[in-house]
Amino acid sequence: xxxxxxxxxxxxxxxxxxxxxxxxxxxxxxxxxxxxxxxxxxxxxxxxxxxxxxxxxxxxxxxxxxxxxxxxxxxxxxxxxxxxxxxxxxxxxxxxxxxxxxxxxxxxxxxxxxxxxxxxxxxxxxxxxxxxxxxxxxxxxxxxxxxxxxxxxxxxxxxxxxxxxxxxxxxxxxxxxxxxxxxxxxxxxxxxxxxxxxxxxxxxxxxxxxxxxxxxxxxxxxxxxxxxxxxxxxxxxxxxxxxxxxxxxxxxxxxxxxxxxxxxxxxxxxxxxxxxxxxxxxxxxxxxxxxxxxxxxxxxxxxxxxxxxxxxxxxxxxxxxxxxxxxxxxxxxxxxxxxxxxxxxxxxxxxxxxxxxxxxxxxxxxxxxxxxxxxxxxxxxxxxxxxxxxxxxxxxxxxxxxxxxxxxxxxxxxxxxxxxxxxxx
Numbered sequence: 001x002x003x004x005x006x007x008x009x010x011x012x013x014x015x016x017x018x019x020x021x022x023x024x025x026x027x028x029x030x031x032x033x034x035x036x037x038x039x040x041x042x043x044x045x046x047x048x049x050x051x052x053x054x055x056x057x058x059x060x061x062x063x064x065x066x067x068x069x070x071x072x073x074x075x076x077x078x079x080x081x082x083x084x085x086x087x088x089x090x091x092x093x094x095x096x097x098x099x100x101x102x103x104x105x106x107x108x109x110x111x112x113x114x115x116x117x118x119x120x121x122x123x124x125x126x127x128x129x130x131x132x133x134x135x136x137x138x139x140x141x142x143x144x145x146x147x148x149x150x151x152x153x154x155x156x157x158x159x160x161x162x163x164x165x166x167x168x169x170x171x172x173x174x175x176x177x178x179x180x181x182x183x184x185x186x187x188x189x190x191x192x193x194x195x196x197x198x199x200x201x202x203x204x205x206x207x208x209x210x211x212x213x214x215x216x217x218x219x220x221x222x223x224x225x226x227x228x229x230x231x232x233x234x235x236x237x238x239x240x241x242x243x244x245x246x247x248x249x250x251x252x253x254x255x256x257x258x259x260x261x262x263x264x265x266x267x268x269x270x271x272x273x274x275x276x277x278x279x280x281x282x283x284x285x286x287x288x289x290x291x292x293x294x295x296x297x298x299x300x301x302x303x304x305x306x307x308x309x310x311x312x313x314x315x316x317x318x319x320x321x322x323x324x325x326x327x328x329x330x331x332x333x334x335x336x337x338x339x340x341x342x343x344x345x346x347x348x349x350x351x352x353x354x355x356x357x358x359x360x361x362x363x364x365x366x367x368x369x370x371x372x373x374x375x376x377x378x379x380x381x382x383x384x385x386x387x388x389x390x391x392x393x394x395x396x397x398x399x400x401x402x403x404x405x406x407x408x409x410x411x412x413x414x415x416x417x418x419x420x421x422x423x424x425x
Contacts, residue, residue: 001042002026003418008047008379012369013054013352023052025375025418033371043420047379050412053351055087055376056332057367059358060152060177060231060255060303062324063120066107067096072308072396074108078115079394080306080328082422085378085411087118088359088366089328093125094153100125100136102144109145117416119376121147121364123177126165132156138168147362150177152231153278155213157183163220170226175361177229180213180238181205181279190318192280196265202319205280207235214238218245218252229361230254232305234279236289243298253361255301258327258334259401261290267401273314273321275401277307280323291344294353300361302353304331308397326390326397334402336382336409347382375418384410 003025010021010033022037023030032039063077072080074091081089091108093099099108105122112120124146128134130153138149149169156162156178169176186205191197193204214230218241221228233239233256245252259277264284267275275281293299307324314321327334335354339345345353359367366376388405390398414422 001418002040003375003415004037004039004041004044005047005052005379006037006044008050008052010369011051011053011347011351013348013356014368016348018347025415028375028417030369030371030373030375045379045413050379050381051347052377052379054355054367054369055378055414055416056085056354057358057364058086058089058304058306058328058331059301059362061089061091061306061328062094062308063091064095064308065111066104071310074111074120075115076394076396077328078112078118078120081118082116082414083394083411084329085332085380085414086328087376087378087414087416088121088364089118090121090123090147090362092123092150092152094130098125098130100128100130102140105141105144105146117419117421119366121362123148123150125149126151126156126176127161130154132158132161135161135165135168138172138174142172142174147364148175148177150179152177152179155179155181155183159216159220162217163224166220166224166226166228170224173363175227175229177231178213178217179231180210180217182209182212185209190276191268192265192282194265194283196268199269200318207237207282210235210279211237211241214241218242218250221252222248222250225251227251227253232257232260232279233290233293233299234260234282234286236286239289239293239298243293246298253300255303256290256294256299257303257305258331258338259325261287261294262334262338263401268318271401273316273318274325274399276318276321276323277325278323294339295344300353300357302331302335303358304328308395309399311398314399324399326395326400329393329395330388330400330402330407332380332411333407333409337407340382341408375415377415378411379413380409380411382409384408386410
């Protein structure tokens with residue numbers, strides 16, 4: 001199978017360039033990349049006026065499979081990913097049962113092979129049952145196909161367990177992904193501690209609960225020499241801590257999500273439970289700190305933390321609704337709208353944080369635009385305006401605070417291993 005993409009502006013995230021080039025994908029790999037290609041192909045796409053980039057790599061999603069498939073499953077999650085230009089994703093272990101043994105890793109991989117071509121990489125639990133009490137068998141999990149360890153959804157409160165896990169994972173070259181919120185300070189609390197929590201007469205989730213754990217895990221990474229990745233950074237001070245630790249040479253990387261550079265805690269007053277997420281939406285000062293961290297490279301990755309819930313769950317009162325929002329089908333558009341069109345980040349910088357960097361952190365053979373690379377691609381119009389309508393989503397879930405929002409930037413084609421798996425319209 002040969003696919004020829006003509007007249008596109010190719011985004012090279014590593015070199016930071018955007019070049020007018022044609023691209024030939026052959027046998028699932030990038031075969032040629034130059035101007036004026038005239039070779040024969042089974043399919044030709046005219047990408048005039050469009051951008052061609054490596055397919056997005058979302059290193060933080062919840063596919064709810066096994067056990068919670070009324071919210072999402074691997075097939076609908078892959079369909080949603082394709083609509084958003086995501087060709088690879090790493091799914092978290094907080095399913096039912098948890099992905100804490102080789103059999104569950106195999107289940108995820110087997111199901112993903114039956115899906116639409118989006119590559120799914122399981123992240124296995126750091127502790128058995130995500131209870132933070134007993135470590136999982138990291139070596140067996142890696143052998144089964146897990147690409148990282150994480151108890152995401154739960155903070156690992158036991159510092160000794162986290163330290164031991166970092167040592168073991170470091171020996172195995174497995175990244176550890178950390179959900180940083182001190183449980184004793186946030187349990188049962190729905191919104192950021194601040195003006196909104198006071199208006200609603202609710203106990204809040206204080207920013208310091210995140211920042212304490214970011215500092216602890218950064219210090220453990222420094223002490224052990226192992227790599228640690230901080231999930232869904234939401235506060236300006238967390239960014240400052242990570243920035244300083246990077247300058248000290250600590251092996252620390254981090255991610256944020258579109259909601260944290262787009263929305264503030266005030267959204268809860270407008271949308272209630274639709275805007276409930278962990279960690280919570282913060283203040284305008286925090287939004288500015290997140291953007292600054294993206295601009296200076298402190299924040300390595302833009303992920304979604306795609307967290308599907310049923311309509312019934314998200315229509316419960318704020319204090320009883322589950323936390324989380326979906327993001328696979330809107331992440332690129334939101335990044336383009338909030339960062340590219342406001343001139344805060346250029347296109348290569350955005351794609352690097354949504355493709356190359358997450359692939360490199362997880363040691364995946366994805367996210368690069370070069371001869372011989374796997375032909376996972378997204379073709380998008382950076383200027384097309386559209387309105388977010390969750391009723392049109394491929395995901396089972398509809399829980400997004402961005403419903404009705406006008407965004408600028410639309411995926412036109414998603415290509416996995418040289419095969420078109422999504423085409424707009």
